[in-house]
Every structure is written in structure tokens, then in C-alpha cells.
Amino acid sequence: MSDNDVAVVRPKPRSSGAPPGPPAGAPAPSPDRGRRGIGTTIRSRERWAALSFMSPWLIGLLAITIGPMVASFYLSFTDYSLGYGEWVGMENYQRMLDDPRLEQSVKVTAIYTFVSVPLQLAAALLLAIVLDRGLRGMSFYRSIFYLPSLLGASVAIAIMWRQVFGTEGLVNQLLAMFGIQGEGWVSHPDYALGTLIILHVWTFGSPMIIFLAGLRQIPTMYYEAAKVDGAGPLRRFVNVTLPLLTPIIFFNLVLQIINSFQSFTQAFIVSSGKGGPADSTLFLTLYLYDQGFTQFDMGYASAIAWLLLAIIAIFTALNFLMSKFWVFYGDND
Amino acid sequence: MATMTETKAPAPARRSSERSAVAGGIKRFVFHLVLIIAALVMIYPLLWMLSASFKPIEEIFSDPGLIPSTWEWSNYSEGWNALPHPFEKYIFNSMIIVAGSIVGNLVSCSMAAYAFARLRFPMRGMLFAVMLGTIMLPIHVVIIPQYILFNNLGWVDTFWPLIVPKLLATDAFFVFLMVQFIRGLPRELDEAASIDGCGYWGTYLRIIMPLCMPALATTAIFTFIWTWNDFYSQLIYLRDVDLQTVPLALRLFMDSTGTTNWGALFAMSIVALGPIFGFFLAGQRYLVRGIATTGIK
Numbered sequence: 001m002s003d004n005d006v007a008v009v010r011p012k013p014r015s016s017g018a019p020p021g022p023p024a025g026a027p028a029p030s031p032d033r034g035r036r037g038i039g040t041t042i043r044s045r046e047r048w049a050a051l052s053f054m055s056p057w058l059i060g061l062l063a064i065t066i067g068p069m070v071a072s073f074y075l076s077f078t079d080y081s082l083g084y085g086e087w088v089g090m091e092n093y094q095r096m097l098d099d100p101r102l103e104q105s106v107k108v109t110a111i112y113t114f115v116s117v118p119l120q121l122a123a124a125l126l127l128a129i130v131l132d133r134g135l136r137g138m139s140f141y142r143s144i145f146y147l148p149s150l151l152g153a154s155v156a157i158a159i160m161w162r163q164v165f166g167t168e169g170l171v172n173q174l175l176a177m178f179g180i181q182g183e184g185w186v187s188h189p190d191y192a193l194g195t196l197i198i199l200h201v202w203t204f205g206s207p208m209i210i211f212l213a214g215l216r217q218i219p220t221m222y223y224e225a226a227k228v229d230g231a232g233p234l235r236r237f238v239n240v241t242l243p244l245l246t247p248i249i250f251f252n253l254v255l256q257i258i259n260s261f262q263s264f265t266q267a268f269i270v271s272s273g274k275g276g277p278a279d280s281t282l283f284l285t286l287y288l289y290d291q292g293f294t295q296f297d298m299g300y301a302s303a304i305a306w307l308l309l310a311i312i313a314i315f316t317a318l319n320f321l322m323s324k325f326w327v328f329y330g331d332n333d
Numbered sequence: 334m335a336t337m338t339e340t341k342a343p344a345p346a347r348r349s350s351e352r353s354a355v356a357g358g359i360k361r362f363v364f365h366l367v368l369i370i371a372a373l374v375m376i377y378p379l380l381w382m383l384s385a386s387f388k389p390i391e392e393i394f395s396d397p398g399l400i401p402s403t404w405e406w407s408n409y410s411e412g413w414n415a416l417p418h419p420f421e422k423y424i425f426n427s428m429i430i431v432a433g434s435i436v437g438n439l440v441s442c443s444m445a446a447y448a449f450a451r452l453r454f455p456m457r458g459m460l461f462a463v464m465l466g467t468i469m470l471p472i473h474v475v476i477i478p479q480y481i482l483f484n485n486l487g488w489v490d491t492f493w494p495l496i497v498p499k500l501l502a503t504d505a506f507f508v509f510l511m512v513q514f515i516r517g518l519p520r521e522l523d524e525a526a527s528i529d530g531c532g533y534w535g536t537y538l539r540i541i542m543p544l545c546m547p548a549l550a551t552t553a554i555f556t557f558i559w560t561w562n563d564f565y566s567q568l569i570y571l572r573d574v575d576l577q578t579v580p581l582a583l584r585l586f587m588d589s590t591g592t593t594n595w596g597a598l599f600a601m602s603i604v605a606l607g608p609i610f611g612f613f614l615a616g617q618r619y620l621v622r623g624i625a626t627t628g629i630k
Contacts, residue, residue, distance in 0.1 A: 049533035050454035057445035060501025068478035144372040155580040156602035173397040
């Protein structure tokens with residue numbers, strides 16, 4: 001079981017399922033050495049079949065993913081704007097260095113990610129542990145907690161959020177019942193980002209379900225052994241559950257950080273596409289959209305895209321590096 | 334993956350029965366109470382929006398409760414006709430994109446997954462790693478050249494930029510999901526089929542695909558929800574008023590009427606969330622399994 005988790009967390013293409021074979025790319029196995037002719041035809045038939053099955057994906061990879069990636073890198077060194085553009089060298093990247101709006105957008109994105117992801121994962125883990133007790137009605141609770149993360153990305157929810165945290169919105173109506181006069185949260189530069197962070201935390205359902213699946217996979221014998229040794233519920237949680245869950249925590253962390261750096265819709269809707277008030281919700285993605293698709297300064301927007309990719313890559317790499325110190329993969333057998 | 338979940342199913346049950354023997358009735362009651370309160374807090378905004386879509390406008394801004402004093406069904410008819418086109422036009426546009434995306438993902442991703450999971454070919458490991466890498470690639474990095482490409486093809490302000498990538502299996506999570514699933518199927522079935530004279534296409538169509546139904550269902554449901562919810566690429570490629578989809582229409586509604594007609598805006602938001610909620614109720618099992626397998630949201 002845990003073997004499969006590992007396969008999810010650290011994708012090892014050939015580790016699970018398939019019977020142990022030669023490493024991919026190496027010459028095919030040679031049980032057919034004696035009858036090489038037949039073997040070769042079978043193998044080449046298999047290769048042609050593979051090519052035909054793979055062809056839509058391969059075309060997509062080249063035309064929709066890798067091609068545009070290379071083009072984007074090239075564009076980031078030009079001043080391309082629909083139709084024309086010239087090589088400008090490092091100019092776009094230099095321009096970033098003293099672009100206050102860019103600096104602001106990096107800051108906003110970083111705050112958003114590093115506040116909302118830990119809170120979201122903590123909520124997900126807490127609820128997963130509570131729900132894992134096998135209470136009656138567990139699947140009902142699971143559905144309720146999961147629902148927001150299914151709907152959370154939609155424009156309709158962002159519109160709702162705008163009203164809920166508006167001057168006369170739901171939150172302030174509830175606060176008024178306790179005699180508190182609330183702010184116009186979404187229109188106040190100090191609080192607007194906070195409302196988006198709450199929105200992100202609210203969608204803790206999908207990491208929760210991943211945690212639940214992980215908890216299911218912890219063998220009961222560990223708990224039994226801990227019990228025999230006299231460990232109470234807290235000890236069992238700290239010394240059994242938590243260490244065995246670290247690969248799942250790590251997996252969720254990597255995934256959620258990558259996702260949250262790319263958030264767009266909610267900030268766009270809540271701020272009417274401007275990243276306001278006072279650029280307080282100007283995510284990097286919003287600034288990219290603004291530069292690329294409203295100013296049509298696509299060279300600079302491409303440079304911003306590569307900055308975003310670099311930031312994501314650095315934090316993912318850091319995550320993997322640090323995982324050595326806290327992620328427990330069990331006895332490597 | 335599915336087989337694994339099933340084989341381990343007895344474990345939590347045993348653990349829970351041990352625990353419930355220890356836990357008393359009162360403790361369980363408190364537990365449920367806390368959970369119910371937490372669940373209510375979580376979905377209260379949704380319930381409130383549902384009720385607000387029936388409320389007269391001044392009540393939306395004064396009553397945090399869930400029962401409208403009078404039921405304003407006119408919010409729905411007003412919202413439906415508040416934009417240049419009646420709302421069914423936007424639903425129809427969204428549906429076209431959704432349908433194209435589902436067909437595209439089901440066919441192209443399952444084909445690639447079959448090759449990755451079952452066939453041997455040069456550079457398989459490397460291509461698999463590349464495929465996993467593309468799952469993590471932000472759309473923002475490729476969107477500008479993609480836009481230029483589709484613009485040169487004359488496809489901006491058509492549905493093609495939103496459907497063609499799905500026909501080319503660019504949603505790599507689904508390839509991964511299906512690879513994981515196919516690897517769990519016994520290979521003996523393939524071998525039996527091949528002895529009976531089935532070629533690769535025959536095996537794919539007659540053996541693998543029918544057995545992949547749960548993974549295909551997961552793919553279809555997720556594709557529906559993501560495409561229905563998708564805002565970014567639709568915002569970029571669809572500027573023509575006649576091609577606007579539900580999320581774009583909502584945004585237009587919000588920007589044009591501003592904060593004047595929240596009742597009608599909420600009504601249309603509820604209409605927009607309805608299909609997702611429906612799929613959620615109908616396909617929960619597949620959704621949960623899909624998330625647990627790959628970690629996609």
C-alpha cells in the first residue's frame with residue numbers, strides 16, 4: 001500500500017504495477033534471442049502501435065506545450081506586441097528590477113501562498129484525522145467539507161465572496177448582531193488579500209481527501225504495537241500517524257504551493273480585473289494578464305511568466321531538498 | 334489504485350470498532366455536534382447565497398438569515414434576460430466547450446495512457462517523466478505563444494483554442510490517472526486477448542477501455558467541472574459577445590450592473606453552480622477516488 005503512495009509522491013514511472021523489466025530506453029529483453037527475426041517484428045509492431053497511440057499526446061506536447069514554452073522564452077527577450085517585435089536582450093528582465101508594480105505583485109503572491117497554504121493544510125489534516133475515526137455519517141461530513149473546494153474556483157463563488165465581505169455583506173451583518181461595525185473588507189487595501197486567503201483556506205476539502213486516503217493506508221498493526229507498548233492516543237498520533245503521514249503532507253504541500261502561485265480567477269473577480277484596491281490583490285498572474293492581454297506588451301509578459309516559473313521551480317526544489325529532513329518514507333526495502 | 338483501496342478497506346473498520354468501544358455515547362454526541370457546527374459554518378455562505386437569490390434586494394443587505402420574507406422568483410427571470418443574450422445562450426456555449434473537452438480528454442488521454450502502461454517503446458521512461466512534468470507546468474508560461482499561434486490560425490474568438498488542446502491530451506493529469514488505473518489491471522487479460530488474436534487496438538478497445546470505466550468516469554466528471562468553471566482561457570480567447578460562456582457572462586453581469594441588482598446576479602450564480610453541484614451529488618464516488626489517486630483538485 002505504502003508502496004503505491006510513494007509512487008504517487010515520488011513518481012517512479014516503472015515502480016508500481018508493471019512487472020520488473022529493463023529500464024525504459026534500454027534494449028528490449030531478449031528471451032527471444034534464439035528467434036531474433038520474429039522477436040524483432042513483434043517488437044517493431046509494438047513500437048508502431050505505441051507511436052500511433054501516443055501521437056495525439058506527442059503532437060500536443062510539441063505544438064501546445066514545448067513549442068510555446070521555447071517561444072515564450074524567446075519572446076521574453078523581445079518587445080513583441082501582436083504582429084511585430086524586436087530583440088531587446090535583457091531589457092525586459094532589467095525592467096523588472098525597478099518596476100514597483102512587479103515587486104508588489106511578487107509580494108502579494110508570496111504572502112497569499114505562504115499564509116494560505118499552511119492554514120489550508122492544517123485545516124485539512126485536522127478534519128481528516130477527526131473524520132478518520134469511522135463515525136457514522138462520516139461520508140456525509142466528508143461531502144460537506146469537500147464541496148467548497150469543488151466550487152471554489154468558479155466565478156460564481158468569487159462573486160459571492162465579494163458580497164459576503166462587502167461593506168453591507170453577510171460578514172458585517174453577522175458582526176452587527178454583536179454590535180461590531182465591520183469594514184468594507186474587499187475594498188480596503190489592508191484586508192482585501194485577507195479575504196482571498198480565507199477563500200483559499202475554505203477550499204481545504206481536496207487536500208483533506210488526500211489525507212484521508214493516506215490515513216486509511218497506515219497499517220493497523222502499528223497502532224496495535226504502540227498500544228501494547230502503552231502509548232496513549234496523543235503518543236500514537238505523534239509517533240505513529242504523523243511520521244507515516246509525512247509523505248502525504250509533503251505531497252499536498254508541493255501541490256498546493258504550485259497551485260496557489262497560479263491563482264487567478266478569484267483575485268480577478270474580486271478586484272474587477274484590476275488587482276486593487278491599491279494593487280493589494282495584484283497577483284503575479286494578474287499582472288501578467290494585464291501586461292500581456294490588456295497592454296499587449298507580450299515580451300514583458302513573457303518575462304513575467306518566466307519569473308513565475310522560476311519562483312515555482314525554486315520553491316518546489318527547496319521543498320524537495322528540505323523533505324529529506326522531515327519526510328519519512330518507511331524502511332526502504 | 335482502485336484495487337488497492339478495496340483490499341485495504343477492512344483496516345479502518347476494525348480500528349474504528351475498537352475505538353468506538355472505548356468512546357462513550359456522550360463523547361460521540363459532542364463530536365457530532367462540533368462537526369455539524371463546523372460543517373454549517375463551511376456551507377453557510379452557499380446556503381445564504383441560495384436564499385439571497387430569492388430575496389428582495391434590500392433584504393440581501395440587511396438579513397443574514399436563510400429564509401426570505403417574500404420569495405422573489407423574478408430575480409431569476411430578470412437575471413436570465415439581463416445580458417445581451419438570454420442566459421441559455423451562455424449555457425449552450427459552455428456546453429459546447431465542455432462536450433468537446435470531455436470527448437477529447439477521454440479519447441486522447443486514454444490512448445496515451447494505454448501506450449505508457451502496456452506497450453514497450455524507446456524512451457518510454459523519459460517521455461513519462463516529461464508527461465508528469467507537464468502536469469506541473471503553469472498555463473501562464475505557455476499562454477502567450479499559444480495565443481499568438483491560435484491568433485495566426487484565425488482561431489481567436491472561436492471555440493477551437495479551448496477544445497483542440499484537449500484532443501491532443503494536454504490535460505496530462507488524466508493520462509497519469511489512467512496509467513495508474515491500467516497498471517492495476519491484470520496483464521493476463523491482455524495476453525489472453527492477444528492469444529485470441531486481438532491486436533493492440535483490439536485490446537485497447539475491447540479489454541482495457543471497458544475495464545477502465547471508473548477512470549473514464551472520473552476523467553469525464555473532472556473535465557466537466559474544470560471546463561465549466563474555467564475562466565482564464567475563456568477570458569483570453571472569447572471576446573466576442575456571441576461566444577461568451579457562463580463564467581464570462583457572470584463577470585459581464587457583475588461589471589455592467591455593478592452592485593445594483595445582486596438578487597439577479599446571485600440567481601444566475603446559482604444557475605452556474607447548479608450543474609457542478611449535480612455532478613458532485615451523482616459522481617462523488619469517482620471524484621473522491623480521482624483525488625485520492627492523483628491529488629488533483
